[in-house]
Structure formats: structure tokens, C-alpha cells
Amino acid sequence: MAFELDLDHICFLANLRLPENERIKLRAQMLQIVEWIDDLKQCDDDTGDEGNFSPTHPLHHVREDEILPSSKREQILSAAPEKDRDFFIVPRVIKKK
Amino acid sequence: MNLAQHSLVEISRLIARKEIEAEEVTRSFLRSIEEKDNDVSAYITVLGERALDKAREIDRKTKKGRLAGIPIAVKDNIVIEGIKTTCGSRMMADYRPPYTASVIRLLEEEDAVIIGKTNMDEFAMGSSTENSAFFPTRNPWDLNRVPGGSSGGSAAAVAASEAVASLGTDTGGSIRQPAAYCGLVGLKPTYGRVSRYGLVAFASSLDTIGPLTRDVSDCALLTEIISGYDPKDSTSSRKPVPSFTEEYNNDIKPIRVGYLGEHKLAGIKPEVRQRYRDVLEILTGCGIEIVEMEFPSWEFALQCYYVIAPCEASSNLSRYDGVRFGFRSTRSSSLEDMYFDSRTEGFGEEVKRRILLGTFALSSGYRDAYYLKASGVRELIRREMQTAFRTVDFILTPTTSEEAFRLGEKADPMAMYSCDQFTVVANLAGIPALSIPMGWSCSGLPLGLQILGNYFQECTLFKLAFLLEKNVKFSKPNL
Numbered sequence: 001m002a003f004e005l006d007l008d009h010i011c012f013l014a015n016l017r018l019p020e021n022e023r024i025k026l027r028a029q030m031l032q033i034v035e036w037i038d039d040l041k042q043c044d045d046d047t048g049d050e051g052n053f054s055p056t057h058p059l060h061h062v063r064e065d066e067i068l069p070s071s072k073r074e075q076i077l078s079a080a081p082e083k084d085r086d087f088f089i090v091p092r093v094i095k096k097k
Numbered sequence: 098m099n100l101a102q103h104s105l106v107e108i109s110r111l112i113a114r115k116e117i118e119a120e121e122v123t124r125s126f127l128r129s130i131e132e133k134d135n136d137v138s139a140y141i142t143v144l145g146e147r148a149l150d151k152a153r154e155i156d157r158k159t160k161k162g163r164l165a166g167i168p169i170a171v172k173d174n175i176v177i178e179g180i181k182t183t184c185g186s187r188m189m190a191d192y193r194p195p196y197t198a199s200v201i202r203l204l205e206e207e208d209a210v211i212i213g214k215t216n217m218d219e220f221a222m223g224s225s226t227e228n229s230a231f232f233p234t235r236n237p238w239d240l241n242r243v244p245g246g247s248s249g250g251s252a253a254a255v256a257a258s259e260a261v262a263s264l265g266t267d268t269g270g271s272i273r274q275p276a277a278y279c280g281l282v283g284l285k286p287t288y289g290r291v292s293r294y295g296l297v298a299f300a301s302s303l304d305t306i307g308p309l310t311r312d313v314s315d316c317a318l319l320t321e322i323i324s325g326y327d328p329k330d331s332t333s334s335r336k337p338v339p340s341f342t343e344e345y346n347n348d349i350k351p352i353r354v355g356y357l358g359e360h361k362l363a364g365i366k367p368e369v370r371q372r373y374r375d376v377l378e379i380l381t382g383c384g385i386e387i388v389e390m391e392f393p394s395w396e397f398a399l400q401c402y403y404v405i406a407p408c409e410a411s412s413n414l415s416r417y418d419g420v421r422f423g424f425r426s427t428r429s430s431s432l433e434d435m436y437f438d439s440r441t442e443g444f445g446e447e448v449k450r451r452i453l454l455g456t457f458a459l460s461s462g463y464r465d466a467y468y469l470k471a472s473g474v475r476e477l478i479r480r481e482m483q484t485a486f487r488t489v490d491f492i493l494t495p496t497t498s499e500e501a502f503r504l505g506e507k508a509d510p511m512a513m514y515s516c517d518q519f520t521v522v523a524n525l526a527g528i529p530a531l532s533i534p535m536g537w538s539c540s541g542l543p544l545g546l547q548i549l550g551n552y553f554q555e556c557t558l559f560k561l562a563f564l565l566e567k568n569v570k571f572s573k574p575n576l
Contacts, residue, residue: 005457009460010453010460011453013456013460014440014452014453014456015418015437016437016440016441016444016449016452016453017437018449022446026449026450026453029450029510030450030453030454030457032511033454033511034457036400036403036511037403037404037467037471039397039400040397040400040401040404040467040470040471040474041466041470042397043394043396043397043470043477045470045473045476045477046477061331061335071195071196075195075196076195076421078193079192079193079194079195079421079422079423080421080422081419081423081424082425090432091429091430091431091432091435092431092432
């Protein structure tokens with residue numbers, strides 16, 4: 001299929017910000033890769049509506065709906081780049097006027 | 098005593114008979130790391146003191162586990178509480194997990210000694226270990242060549258006798274390909290056979306954990322120990338785990354083995370093709386029926402994989418935003434900038450490429466054409482494999498199309514992706530696959546044979562592999 005590679009938009013969706021030289025190189029590589037994976041359209045998969053693969057099929061298990069021990073707050077906070085008591089600290093979200 | 102010449106099972110017997118102590122074994126391998134790892138660079142973190150403490154504790158025990166005193170290396174995307182787990186990435190360079198992976202718990206319950214965390218392609222994305230943010234690992238057979246990837250450090254550690262065995266992970270071939278390049282046995286188990294709790298996710302429907310070992314009996318033992326249902330992994334199977342170690346050297350029942358015809362081997366190196374044919378002749382000589390098979394869907398397997406894996410990666414890696422763990426950029430003044438800067442500075446080139454590819458394939462207007470189409474092709478591959486396994490019990494292929502390549506040789510991403518041409522099928526279908534050494538290249542480098550089996554048939558995989566191990570001559574040619 002014809003595709004438009006709007007790299008700016010894709011980077012925005014992926015929360016990546018690439019410098020111009022990287023952007024040029026990556027765009028060329030991605031065009032080549034996407035053209036290659038475009039070959040998939042030649043495959044007649046004919047698997048119909050039920051064709052979507054599920055890796056857990058038929059491994060659907062559920063457990064009892066009961067609260068089980070989980071990680072402790074202080075353990076999780078121990079990996080934080082910046083914290084204050086029980087909170088992760090991040091740059092201010094709401095700007096002062 | 099030169100422990101480098103001994104397998105896991107042999108060292109385990111020496112310890113059980115008290116001919117050697119666990120501490121002496123651990124010290125021996127730590128010395129080996131000290132002597133060789135400057136050249137090989139298999140390890141990111143060596144757990145010297147922790148390993149020796151564990152070994153001394155084991156020596157004091159009267160009742161010891163099945164892996165008592167065995168130094169095992171672990172790929173650095175499998176977590177151990179409090180121990181740096183980097184995933185080969187700047188994003189995780191200082192990350193210390195608050196919990197331990199189930200496979201580690203199972204190994205340590207059997208008194209294994211975790212000797213270190215091994216180098217890998219960043220977030221398991223790669224086929225050479227050159228994508229590590231820290232340094233490349235080198236193939237012990239030729240230090241100018243790659244060990245394969247992404248479990249290159251795990252493979253190199255065992256091949257260089259810096260560990261007795263190791264754990265790696267396999268999403269598209271990342272255990273089997275380095276096993277082939279380094280002359281080892283490597284197993285990708287059935288999806289759901291081994292718990293993924295504690296494995297840092299790359300592509301959650303494809304990721305598996307498995308062993309890399311010197312021989313089939315070691316692989317059978319490690320697989321038996323790490324397999325089984327885990328309530329902490331919702332994709333973990335409740336199927337009972339057979340005793341691989343009791344079964345693998347029993348006679349294999351009459352079986353049929355599928356193989357690829359010459360036209361399917363067109364792009365691979367002549368010496369790989371020749372060795373593959375030699376193995377098929379050996380099997381015929383053992384009275385095993387071989388059947389030529391066709392797999393039309395395999396033509397699209399690589400493209401299918403390189404849609405699905407990046408799509409899942411783009412979702413899994415969205416958690417790395419600098420907020421709760423991992424690298425945070427210091428130059429950001431707003432929250433949004435922090436997300437962008439942390440991810441841009443924290444991830445390497447290949448990871449960014451795959452995230453962008455996956456984001457594109459899932460984006461509005463393209464999801465049906467790429468991701469859903471790839472899902473349909475994946476189901477076709479799965480059904481084709483199931484049809485094949487009604488005719489044959491196993492399918493044999495070369496693990497790779499060539500010997501280990503030189504560092505820097507495959508700078509083009511698509512050249513690197515082609516390394517996975519024989520291995521991705523097993524991950525897409527969820528079936529088990531084993532790589533064993535099948536001989537040597539003209540350059541004196543190992544070549545691997547891949548055995549594909551049906552779901553949860555690891556036991557019979559080991560039986561065929563053991564038969565091949567006994568009958569295929571792997572003696573190294575004179576240089």
C-alpha cells in the first residue's frame with residue numbers, strides 16, 4: 001500500500017525527539033523497512049475474523065478474586081529518580097501565570 | 098582440576114560426592130572471568146561476593162539442591178532484587194529492581210550460584226550484542242567476531258568457561274542464534290512453559306526465557322528446573338512438567354523428521370548447507386525417516402515478526418518516561434520535555450528505530466494494513482506448523498545462514514534482521530525450538546542446527562538432540 005511516513009508525527013506519538021541528522025538517516029532506513037514489510041500484502045492469510053492470533057490460546061486462566069500481597073511502596077519508590085516522602089517528583093505541570 | 102572441561106551435570110556430581118566444594122568451584126569460575134572477560138566482555142555485573150557467600154552457605158548445607166554450587170550467568174534483563182539490571186541500556190543503567198524473577202528463585206531454590214549478569218543487545222533488540230549501550234561482547238572462538246544476540250553475553254560466558262551455564266531470553270532467536278555462533282545448546286521453550294515474571298518485557302507475546310549450556314543433558318536439567326506454572330505470570334501454562342532428565346536418553350520412538358529442500362536454502366552459505374545435508378544423512382543412517390517439507394508462509398515470517406515485535410515493543414517501552422524509574426534527563430523544564438528528553442537520551446538507535454516502526458504500524462490509518470495483517474499472517478504460520486506436525490514429529494533447519502560475522506559487518510539494520518530468518522517462526526507460532534552444534538565452518542567457527550517441535554514437546558526435542566549429539570562428530574578441524 002502507499003504510505004506516508006510523517007516522521008514528526010510518529011516521533012510525537014512515541015515521545016521521541018530526534019536531531020535533524022538522526023532524523024534524515026532514520027527516515028531513509030524506515031522507508032526501506034516499511035517497503036519491505038509491505039510485502040506482507042502478498043500473503044493470502046485467509047484466516048478470517050477468527051484469524052487474530054492469541055498467544056495464550058487456549059491458556060485462559062483466572063484466579064480467585066482475592067487481594068494478594070504486592071510490592072511495598074518504599075521498594076517501588078526506591079527506584080525513583082526523584083521523590084519526596086510517598087510521591088514521585090516531576091517538573092511542574094500547572095504553570096504559574 | 099580443570100572445571101572448564103566439565104559439564105553442569107559432571108560438576109554437580111563432583112560436588113555431590115564431595116570431591117570438590119561449591120566455594121572452590123565458584124572461585125575457579127571467578128578466576129576465569131578475571132582472566133578472560135577483559136577480552137570477551139560477557140559480563141556487565143560480576144556478583145563475586147554474593148556468589149561466594151551463596152557458595153559457602155551451600156557447603157554448610159547437608160541437603161543440597163540439584164544445582165548445588167553451579168555458577169550460572171543470567172542475562173541482564175532478568176531481575177534480581179537489589180542487583181543492577183540494565184537491559185544493556187542507558188535507560189536502565191542504574192536501575193535496581195524491587196523484586197526477583199521467578200526463574201531466579203527456582204534456580205536458587207536448587208542452590209545454583211548466580212555468578213553475574215550478562216551483556217545483551219539493548220532491550221533484547223538485536224542479533225549481535227553490538228547494540229549494548231555499554232560495550233560489545235566478543236565471540237570467544239574469534240574475538241573479532243560477534244557472539245550473536247541478543248543473549249550474546251550469556252552465550253559468550255558459557256563458551257569461554259566463565260560460567261557453567263546461563264539463562265538467556267528469546268523473542269526472535271536470541272538464545273538459539275548466539276548458541277549456534279558460540280557452539281552451545283540453546284533452548285527456546287514453548288511460550289508459557291517458563292514464567293516470564295521478572296523478565297523485562299520487549300514483545301510480550303513472543304518473549305521466552307531459556308538456557309544456554311554446553312550439552313543436551315545440562316539443557317534438559319536447567320529446563321526442568323525453570324519450567325512450570327507460576328501464578329505471577331498470567332500466560333504461564335498449567336501443563337505438568339515432565340522429567341526431562343529421566344527421559345532424554347531413553348530411546349526415541351520411530352519418528353519422522355521434516356527438512357527444508359534445496360530451494361529453501363538458496364541464500365545460505367555453502368558450508369552451512371553442506372553440514373545440514375550431512376546431518377540429514379546421519380539421521381537416515383540412524384533409521385529415522387526424513388521428509389521434505391514446504392512452508393509457503395515462512396516467506397513472510399521475517400516481515401511478520403518485524404511488524405509484531407516492534408508494535409509490542411512500542412507499547413512495552415512507553416513505560417520508560419523518567420517518572421518512576423530509569424533514566425531521567427536533567428535538562429527538562431516541563432513534564433512533557435522530561436518525557437521526550439529522557440526517552441531520546443536514554444534509548445539507543447536500534448531501540449528508537451523499533452519503537453518508531455511499531456508506533457507507525459499501530460497508528461491511525463495503518464493499523465489494519467500492518468499490525469492486523471501481520472496478526473493474520475502469524476495465525477497462518479501457526480496453522481501451517483500445526484498441519485506439518487500431523488505429518489512429522491520435528492522440523493530441522495540450520496539455525497543461521499552463516500557462521501558468526503565480524504564486529505561492525507552488519508551496519509545496515511535489514512542485514513541484521515536477516516539473521517533471524519530461520520528462528521522467528523518458532524516465536525510467532527509459540528512452539529519450542531532447540532539449537533545444537535552441528536559442526537564447524539571453514540574458518541573454524543561453530544555452526545548450529547535448529548530442531549523445531551510441537552507445543553510442550555521439549556522432552557522429545559531433547560531425545561532427538563541427544564541422539565544427534567551422540568552421532569554427529571563435532572571435532573574441531575586443525576587450523
